[in-house]
Amino acid sequence: MTHLYGAFEPRGSDGGSRVGVRYGDRVLDLAAALDPELAAQVAGPNLDHLLAGGPAVWQQVFDAVGVLEPADEHLHDLADVRLLMPFTVADYVDFYSSEHHARNLGRILRPGQPELPPNWRHLPVGYHGRAGTVVVSGTDVVRPSGQRRTAESEVVFGPTTRLDIEAEVGYVVGVPSRLGSPVPLGAFADHVFGVCLVNDWSARDIQGWEYQPLGPFLGKSFATSVAAWVTPLAALDAAWVAPPPRDPQPLPYLDDAGTAPAGLDLRLEVRLNDNLVSVPPFAQMYWTGAQQLAHMTVNGASLRTGDLFASGTVSGPEPGERGSFIELSWNGAEPVELADGQERTFLEDGDEVVITATAPTADGGTIELGEVRGRVVAGRD
Ligand SMILES: O=C(O)/C=C/C(=O)CC(=O)CC(=O)O
Ligand SMILES: [Ca+2]
Numbered sequence: 001m002t003h004l005y006g007a008f009e010p011r012g013s014d015g016g017s018r019v020g021v022r023y024g025d026r027v028l029d030l031a032a033a034l035d036p037e038l039a040a041q042v043a044g045p046n047l048d049h050l051l052a053g054g055p056a057v058w059q060q061v062f063d064a065v066g067v068l069e070p071a072d073e074h075l076h077d078l079a080d081v082r083l084l085m086p087f088t089v090a091d092y093v094d095f096y097s098s099e100h101h102a103r104n105l106g107r108i109l110r111p112g113q114p115e116l117p118p119n120w121r122h123l124p125v126g127y128h129g130r131a132g133t134v135v136v137s138g139t140d141v142v143r144p145s146g147q148r149r150t151a152e153s154e155v156v157f158g159p160t161t162r163l164d165i166e167a168e169v170g171y172v173v174g175v176p177s178r179l180g181s182p183v184p185l186g187a188f189a190d191h192v193f194g195v196c197l198v199n200d201w202s203a204r205d206i207q208g209w210e211y212q213p214l215g216p217f218l219g220k221s222f223a224t225s226v227a228a229w230v231t232p233l234a235a236l237d238a239a240w241v242a243p244p245p246r247d248p249q250p251l252p253y254l255d256d257a258g259t260a261p262a263g264l265d266l267r268l269e270v271r272l273n274d275n276l277v278s279v280p281p282f283a284q285m286y287w288t289g290a291q292q293l294a295h296m297t298v299n300g301a302s303l304r305t306g307d308l309f310a311s312g313t314v315s316g317p318e319p320g321e322r323g324s325f326i327e328l329s330w331n332g333a334e335p336v337e338l339a340d341g342q343e344r345t346f347l348e349d350g351d352e353v354v355i356t357a358t359a360p361t362a363d364g365g366t367i368e369l370g371e372v373r374g375r376v377v378a379g380r381d
């Protein structure tokens with residue numbers, strides 16, 4: 001058993017979608033396996049009902065899953081099911097909280113200017129994304145078309161020539177909050193159910209032309225992939241680590257000095273066509289999920305069940321720890337070598353990207369988060 005929760009539908013059945021827990025290469029029909037009272041908490045086609053249940057219910061289900069001895073009849077081979085979106089995405093926010101990523105992008109896109117914008121160390125910079133185009137792992141990603149400006153300053157339209165990934169970790173909100181009531185740092189675990197891996201696909205040429213002054217728009221809204229599996233915070237007890245030191249000290253609503261460690265020691269791996277191209281370290285993120293949540297609601301903006309907020313691209317200090325190809329290839333100047341003698345700057349049609357991650361456990365082992373996988377297919381004419 002692993003504590004990975006998702007939604008699945010047995011192939012060729014008309015029984016519909018339901019909540020599943022991952023057992024190796026099988027998936028357990030959770031509602032069928034739990035006693036009726038707890039089963040009611042995981043009712044429905046996906047995790048939405050469980051998410052709304054709140055921390056006491058989450059813990060009850062987690063504990064029950066931990067001691068289940070499921071009957072074979074409730075287990076389905078992964079090969080015989082279709083994995084679906086694990087929850088209904090309400091709002092989607094994406095942050096920019098890796099200092100290494102932000103500095104790299106500053107150097108690449110804004111040479112001659114300070115690497116970090118002046119606000120960066122004072123608040124977790126973010127933008128609102130497009131919830132309706134968040135897709136489950138395994139969904140093909142159609143190469144988007146859009147406007148871009150050529151090196152000769154001509155404005156043209158066509159398929160992106162600089163399609164990229166962003167390896168990220170997403171937080172899944174379960175418990176809503178009231179409009180007008182900020183969620184303080186200490187209330188993070190009252191609202192957030194768990195995490196899932198995210199690939200924030202990005203068309204760098206579209207993005208570079210459109211993004212000033214209001215930020216990313218069509219260059220990122222064509223698709224964002226999430227893992228089919230959500231890992232509850234309860235499974236990450238041994239993964240909390242102190243985030244890097246902050247300078248300057250954040251304003252009080254963001255100041256986590258003296259709180260329990262709020263960084264997460266997740267180790268990501270990014271593969272392109274089965275080549276390991278990067279190992280981004282999530283423990284080094286400057287701003288934590290709790291700070292992102294506090295910032296996102298400090299103006300009184302409310303949360304809804306199913307809100308997804310992503311960390312921002314995870315990049316570490318080393319070249320092999322960068323979570324995007326614009327960084328790995330340094331804007332195309334240094335192609336990434338693949339094992340078969342091929343190289344890549346940005347993605348080609350047919351390329352498949354898989355992001356995986358592990359987290360430490362109390363006994364010195366690791367658990368795996370659910371992967372996020374996506375293949376690029378040619379744009380439609
Ligand atoms: O620095 C920029 O202009 C652009 C940055 C990004 O595209 C990154 C973004 O989406 C936020 C992140 O993933 O960190
Ligand atoms: Ca992003």
Ligand SMILES: [Mg+2]
Pocket residue numbers: 129199200201202220221222223224225
């Ligand atoms: Mg996106």
